[in-house]
Amino acid sequence: MRSLPNWAVTGLSILLVLSAWVAVTRLGLVRDLFLPGPRDLWLGLQELLDEGYKGRTLPEHLGMSLLRVGTGFLTGALAGTALGLAMGVSRKLDAMAAPFIEFLRPLPQLAYLVLLIVWLGIGEGSKISMLFLAALPVAAVAARDGVRNIPPERLRMAAALGASPRQVFWHVVAPSALPEILTGARLALGIVYATLIAAEIIAGSSGIGWMILDAGRFLRSDYAFVGILVIGLTGIAIDRLLLWLERRIVHWAGR
């Protein structure tokens, strides 16, 4: 009992929350409007799977959201990493780009929602751009710091052994910064995921984020909860996938 394995503790804590949920809804302590019971949730899920939500099936909504998240995250993280590596290598470039990155990073995405619509319209372009802009600064800062934290003697040693600047970059700088780049990628994904609902506010009629928002308008909490569960579980799945990739690619990190 003293040393319960961690997975058991996780299981117990989930079980505890679930049974509290069942108890509270079964005893009628809260109205189904505020917290739908397991039965309502199950029925809501069945309805969404059978009939979809406002013109699209549930997998279609999820697919649209994942496509947006995937495109925004990949382009944003790649561009951000490239920029961050360059900023790490060149102090001049860092001085040039840093103010914009620092400005963009803490900016709430809703702040430039209307501007994105005016510039890019209401299609996928503005939604994906919003996610791109969410991922880019996080990835850039992670990559830059990854380069900065490389011990200088390692670089000097490579140069002393006769490596060209190009070889130093590809064989020393990039692999040394990789662990931080991948950690930055996971962080960026979390932020992109959090931005999804803001992005889907733009002229929505598709996506899980929009569905949650629209269902919430009339307090259809059963649909909203199904949406939240779907978005939360896929978020965990994607994060786990990245973690697995990280362990495979940079298995040496932190040892």
Next chain:
Amino acid sequence: MTALPLTRRSALAAAAAATGALALPRLSRAAPAKVNVGFFTEAKPTMIAKGQGWFAEGVGAPITWTEYGSGAEINTAMVGGSCDIGLATGSVATAAGIAQGLPFQVIGLVDNIGPAEEMTVRTAANIRSPADFKGKKVATPFGSTSHFRLLGFLKTNGLSQRDVTVLDMKPAAIQAAWAKGEIDAAYVWAPAKSKIIEAGGTPFRTWDALDKAGYAIADTIIVHNDFAKAQPASVVGFLKAYGKALGMWRSSPEEAAKLVAQQAGVSPETAMAEMKAYEFVDLPAQTGEAWLGTPGKPGKFAEVLKGTADFLVEQRSLRSAPPVGTFGSALNTHFLQQAVA
């Protein structure tokens, strides 16, 4: 370690002070300490009563004004107990709230929306008949009275949501997308409506046919059940303040438009034009059979709300709608009767 010098006397005094503070609001039942009113910034006579402080005088307490983005948000605030009075909330949100058993009642109307919310089509899109909407993009704020009308328009003209792309956009976003030429039509209210008409739009008349087909929309005044029970005099005073503002709009519209313009941040001409589009219903007329009716004898508005809720069930925005009697009993006309007496 230092401990607070907690003596028995000081503990007792603190406890007494705490219970006193808790008990005090219950004792002073004469007037509320403050009243939370949810509203929208718009060109209506309500803005006169707000700006001139008539509402605060009417309820006999300072008012905390909170601007909401939609009637649905006011509903949520009612549930959370952070809104006592909802001013000019749409009939769609009102119907949805009553169907869900939210803790509020309808105590009056502000207006019959009529032509004030209407379809606008891009002049260049060449839309002349309902069939021309096929393949077009139409924007509206979802969950609003305009959205309800738009869906009614599609349904009564045999158009499905596959024929027409219906987009969920806030009024500000509609204006932005209109400027970019990305939407062909929009169903929305002023000031966004007049802005997009200026920017190459033409009104497409739908409202009178829709009113007849059961898609009438109106704006209501709702009050939290607890507040209505605890502060009946304040509720009557609030209605009287609106009656006074309406009287001013009737007797000296120029002056009324000027005051409204200041509050809404538009020009007096715009305020005048926008107010002319609404049918503001005088308090005595509200007690007629066509509107709210009298205690025990709810008017036709109960059926409008019931029809709205049934449509929302069809749209799967609501799980179920109660019988018309539930909507009738949510219309509390006692206050109106006292206000006009």
